[in-house]
Amino acid sequence: MVKDDFSYESVKDIFTAFLKKKKMRKTPERYAILEKIYQTEMHFDAETLCNVMQNEYRVSLATVYNTIELLLDCSLIVKHPFGGQTAKFEKTFGKQTHHHLICSKCGAVKEFTDKKIRTMLKTKTFATFETTHYSLYIYGICNKCKPSNKRKDKMLLV
Numbered sequence: 001m002v003k004d005d006f007s008y009e010s011v012k013d014i015f016t017a018f019l020k021k022k023k024m025r026k027t028p029e030r031y032a033i034l035e036k037i038y039q040t041e042m043h044f045d046a047e048t049l050c051n052v053m054q055n056e057y058r059v060s061l062a063t064v065y066n067t068i069e070l071l072l073d074c075s076l077i078v079k080h081p082f083g084g085q086t087a088k089f090e091k092t093f094g095k096q097t098h099h100h101l102i103c104s105k106c107g108a109v110k111e112f113t114d115k116k117i118r119t120m121l122k123t124k125t126f127a128t129f130e131t132t133h134y135s136l137y138i139y140g141i142c143n144k145c146k147p148s149n150k151r152k153d154k155m156l157l158v
């Protein structure tokens with residue numbers, strides 16, 4: 001599945017087809033949540049999303065959680081393994097495949113893209129498995145948390 005040719009209409013169609021299949025109601029709240037998520041370029045968590053939503057709509061945190069579950073189910077969003085106690089999500093369409101650098105100390109997340117990885121994985125096929133999307137998580141220490149940098153700071157203060 002190529003996710004680069006993206007239109008918000010096609011995302012809505014996927015959600016509509018999914019709700020129909022599950023025999024679930026196509027409530028305006030669910031679509032409003034979907035739309036807000038697709039206007040967001042950042043990683044988000046349920047509570048923050050709910051707060052943003054509540055500026056414009058009457059939605060409960062339960063509805064936000066519930067809709068997030070549905071969107072995960074039809075692969076319109078992904079859940080990231082970083083963020084600690086608070087689960088972080090991100091839209092899957094309309095954003096170039098990217099990877100994440102995660103600082104094991106402060107939890108900071110940086111995104112990056114890599115042409116070589118993309119080309120390599122585009123040509124990688126599996127006989128009994130169909131790839132839909134992928135993401136790499138690289139763990140390490142960010143610049144701010146590097147001990148050597150801290151020492152330098154101290155020396156400057158002396």
Ligand SMILES: [Zn+2]
Nearest residue numbers: 103106142145
């Ligand atoms: Zn850090």
Ligand SMILES: [Zn+2]
Nearest residue numbers: 043090098111
């Ligand atoms: Zn990301």
